[in-house]
Amino acid sequence: MEQFLTIDAFMVLGRLLGFSLGVILGSFIAAIWLRIAALWMGFGKVPYLSAYKSALVSSFVMFAINFSVGIQYGFTAGVSAQIHSAGRRYPPPIDFLSGWSPTFFLCSAMISLLLTAAIFCRTFPRQEDGARLSYVDSLALAAVYYALGVVCMMLIGLLTLGVIAALLKLAGP
Numbered sequence: 001m002e003q004f005l006t007i008d009a010f011m012v013l014g015r016l017l018g019f020s021l022g023v024i025l026g027s028f029i030a031a032i033w034l035r036i037a038a039l040w041m042g043f044g045k046v047p048y049l050s051a052y053k054s055a056l057v058s059s060f061v062m063f064a065i066n067f068s069v070g071i072q073y074g075f076t077a078g079v080s081a082q083i084h085s086a087g088r089r090y091p092p093p094i095d096f097l098s099g100w101s102p103t104f105f106l107c108s109a110m111i112s113l114l115l116t117a118a119i120f121c122r123t124f125p126r127q128e129d130g131a132r133l134s135y136v137d138s139l140a141l142a143a144v145y146y147a148l149g150v151v152c153m154m155l156i157g158l159l160t161l162g163v164i165a166a167l168l169k170l171a172g173p
Helices: 002-041 048-085 102-123 135-171
Strands: none
Touching: 002 048, 002 135, 048 102, 102 135
């Protein structure tokens, strides 16, 4: 039993380290998106390090919240499975594949957008007059920032599908 717990602890630690490195490296790309969004919204040129700081803080906050929700969901599902395997039939075990409703993802996206806007209010560089971004401006910036991220991910997905289709065509039937 102790060996099983040790392996699980190392797996969780490895995942945390991997996610942290992913957030740090992903923020380099996110800073570029943030600079493009700021230019498009008319906020002027933003220094790369300032954009990176804003993207990094936003990514870490979103990571921490999503990780906490995942841990809570995994714990609840594990307890539910233990209760069910102990012979009790109520409540039924949680199905990992259908446990998240589409409403959860919609609410999660809205909350993420609002939190990212709040983070941008505090971490985005000051404007020429020395004032910080208003919440409305940072909300618009966060929306464009997220939209650029979605578009880029869709393009990467299409490119991946194209490469797979080409490889399958080369491989033949």
